[in-house]
Amino acid sequence: MVGNILRAAAAPSVPPAPAIEPAQRLISIEGIARRYRQKHTGEVTVFEDLWLGIDQGEFVCIIGHSGCGKTTVLNILAGLDRPDEGVVIVDGREVDGPSLDRAVIFQGHALLPWLTVLGNVAYAVAARNRSWSKAKVREHARRFIELVGLSGAERKRPAELSGGMKQRVGIARALAIEPKTMLMDEPFSALDALTRGTLQDEVRRICLTTDQTVMMITHDVDEAIYLADKIVLMTNGPGARIAEVVRNTLPRERDRNQMHRLPGYYAIRNHLMDFLVSRSATFGDELAAGRAWSARSVPVVEPGREDAARQPPRGRQPLEPKQLAPR
Amino acid sequence: MGWSDRGRALLLSALVLGVFLAAWHLATRGTGGAEGLDPAYAALMGAQVTEGASAMPGPLDVAAELWRHVTDPFYDAGPNDKGIGIQLAYSIGRVLLGYGMAVIVAIPLGFLIGMSPLVSRALDPFIQIMKPISPLAWMPLALYTIRDSNASAVFVIFICAVWPMLVNTAFGVATVRREWLNVARTLEIPAWKRALTVVLPAAAPTILTGMRISIGIAWLVIVAAEMLVGGTGIGYFVWNEWNNLSIVNVIVAILFIGVVGMVLDQLLAAAARLVTFPE
Ligand SMILES: Nc1ncnc2c1ncn2[C@@H]1O[C@H](COP(=O)(O)OP(=O)(O)O)[C@@H](O)[C@H]1O
Numbered sequence: 256m257v258g259n260i261l262r263a264a265a266a267p268s269v270p271p272a273p274a275i276e277p278a279q280r281l282i283s284i285e286g287i288a289r290r291y292r293q294k295h296t297g298e299v300t301v302f303e304d305l306w307l308g309i310d311q312g313e314f315v316c317i318i319g320h321s322g323c324g325k326t327t328v329l330n331i332l333a334g335l336d337r338p339d340e341g342v343v344i345v346d347g348r349e350v351d352g353p354s355l356d357r358a359v360i361f362q363g364h365a366l367l368p369w370l371t372v373l374g375n376v377a378y379a380v381a382a383r384n385r386s387w388s389k390a391k392v393r394e395h396a397r398r399f400i401e402l403v404g405l406s407g408a409e410r411k412r413p414a415e416l417s418g419g420m421k422q423r424v425g426i427a428r429a430l431a432i433e434p435k436t437m438l439m440d441e442p443f444s445a446l447d448a449l450t451r452g453t454l455q456d457e458v459r460r461i462c463l464t465t466d467q468t469v470m471m472i473t474h475d476v477d478e479a480i481y482l483a484d485k486i487v488l489m490t491n492g493p494g495a496r497i498a499e500v501v502r503n504t505l506p507r508e509r510d511r512n513q514m515h516r517l518p519g520y521y522a523i524r525n526h527l528m529d530f531l532v533s534r535s536a537t538f539g540d541e542l543a544a545g546r547a548w549s550a551r552s553v554p555v556v557e558p559g560r561e562d563a564a565r566q567p568p569r570g571r572q573p574l575e576p577k578q579l580a581p582r
Numbered sequence: 583m584g585w586s587d588r589g590r591a592l593l594l595s596a597l598v599l600g601v602f603l604a605a606w607h608l609a610t611r612g613t614g615g616a617e618g619l620d621p622a623y624a625a626l627m628g629a630q631v632t633e634g635a636s637a638m639p640g641p642l643d644v645a646a647e648l649w650r651h652v653t654d655p656f657y658d659a660g661p662n663d664k665g666i667g668i669q670l671a672y673s674i675g676r677v678l679l680g681y682g683m684a685v686i687v688a689i690p691l692g693f694l695i696g697m698s699p700l701v702s703r704a705l706d707p708f709i710q711i712m713k714p715i716s717p718l719a720w721m722p723l724a725l726y727t728i729r730d731s732n733a734s735a736v737f738v739i740f741i742c743a744v745w746p747m748l749v750n751t752a753f754g755v756a757t758v759r760r761e762w763l764n765v766a767r768t769l770e771i772p773a774w775k776r777a778l779t780v781v782l783p784a785a786a787p788t789i790l791t792g793m794r795i796s797i798g799i800a801w802l803v804i805v806a807a808e809m810l811v812g813g814t815g816i817g818y819f820v821w822n823e824w825n826n827l828s829i830v831n832v833i834v835a836i837l838f839i840g841v842v843g844m845v846l847d848q849l850l851a852a853a854a855r856l857v858t859f860p861e
């Protein structure tokens with residue numbers, strides 16, 4: 256309801272031109288909405304009027320509370336689900352179904368349990384390269400199994416693997432088809448902290464070296480700061496929207512364990528935490544209070560840059576001043 | 583530890599068998615022969631008492647008869663006197679034929695029902711009505727329309743074997759995990775190949791469960807069907823020996839029916855183990 260009024264008011268006055276060169280743009284989400292008809296409550300709008308651009312080589316994280324529609328957005332990007340309104344343009348063409356150009360790493364690892372590790376990866380490789388011989392397919396699959404550090408486990412079945420190993424197979428399977436885009440749905444959320452850290456390092460290394468375009472859903476604020484170039488903040492559903500896009504101003508060469516010493520880290524972290532803890536629920540009030548905002552060109556904020564210039568964002572003190580002291 | 587557990591179970595089994603055989607032997611010893619009776623009293627009690635063959639036989643009588651059948655299973659001395667091996671072969675043949683036809687019909691149709699909610703809803707009332715019908719109720723209709731007793735028996739096997747396989751296949755196919763299908767979809771695998779490489783292996787354990795239930799039912803039903811249609815088969819053999827008042831042969835036939843049923847069941851259990859995957 257509020258969204259409709261806002262959209263009607265904002266759409267004509269906002270210039271649609273994005274700040275980034277259009278040539279770089281790989282994915283463009285244009286005004287998508289998803290609604291479910293339910294027996295008792297009538298029509299429920301999960302989200303509506305979502306606009307977002309993703310550039311070639313960019314690593315984008317979406318954070319938001321459970322149930323706000325993150326998986327649905329990812330499925331629409333993958334072509335597994337369809338929006339009720341709006342379109343998604345990838346590489347200049349409207350998405351109308353799944354494509355080998357967009358690999359998906361599913362929330363549950365989604366390995367085929369009757370196939371071995373090699374079988375699972377080879378299944379994807381053979382689907383991508385239909386003319387390849389069996390030997391060539393296996394050879395290629397082995398290379399990617401090695402890349403995620405699973406050499407020696409090729410003959411194991413998913414049931415014999417730990418959670419982290421299963422997720423690695425999922426990553427190998429996605430990488431092995433050499434997609435233009437990787438879509439990851441909370442790939443590490445089921446893992447213990449240590450395994451998660453190692454896999455984050457690997458994913459980051461692989462994505463940086465291959466200039467992979469990635470969209471990843473996560474719950475974990477530190478994971479988002481470590482991996483993402485751009486963090487998309489989604490408000491709570493129903494009727495979720497993209498409130499802001501946070502540009503990550505940390506240097507590209509960052510180390511997971513030293514990251515908290517970088518100038519701007521706490522400002523970004525606090526901004527994200529602040530959003531998740533309160534603003535994701537009260538964003539509607541912010542708009543009602545007259546905040547300038549448009550669904551079509553969502554504000555891009557850089558809390559890290561402000562902090563680096565010794566200007567704590569919106570008058571807040573960093574949560575952990577002790578660790579900030581050495582700077 | 584495992585061995586000694588198994589050993590103890592085996593020992594207990596042997597004990598149960600021993601107690602049963604001993605009880606059987608003791609219980610039938612008195613009736614087996616009528617030597618101790620006054621012949622006049624025996625005549626009063628009816629002819630059966632004096633004829634050892636018609637009284638309840640003991641385990642030793644059955645063992646002797648069993649040995650005779652095992653050593654010469656395939657003799658053929660006319661339509662009413664064939665070896666038990668030949669009779670079992672007829673029954674197994676009919677079961678395999680009817681069952682094979684049921685597999686050919688039920689699995690593709692089950693796939694269709696499982697994959698299409700429309701077909702599922704359209705066919706559901708028919709399946710619900712047909713499923714609980716005793717297969718033997720079809721017999722008169724089959725005899726009337728097919729006009730061949732052998733084919734009618736095969737038809738009855740077909741009709742009783744088809745439902746568990748159909749229902750299980752449809753259920754297995756319909757409940758394949760969505761994410762596995764999505765994996766194949768994101769790899770742009772065509773629908774027919776998706777059915778073969780994802781749906782079939784994912785549903786195979788459920789399908790095999792249905793096939794195992796079906797073979798069990800088919801083997802139960804063939805005995806009854808052959809009692810009705812006559813001519814050949816283990817069911818006919820049982821009925822024929824009952825008419826001959828040869829309880830020994832009836833008991834031998836029961837043992838064979840049990841053993842063959844167990845073998846059929848174990849074959850499908852082994853097949854099910856081959857396609858089952860741990861999750
Ligand atoms: N088939 C469906 N019918 C009705 N509501 C659905 C259906 N699928 C998802 N939803 C609703 O859509 C919302 C978004 O789900 P999802 O995209 O999985 O959220 P997230 O991944 O952010 O946790 C949820 O509130 C959920 O209840």
Ligand SMILES: [Mg+2]
Nearest residue numbers: 325326362440
């Ligand atoms: Mg989700």
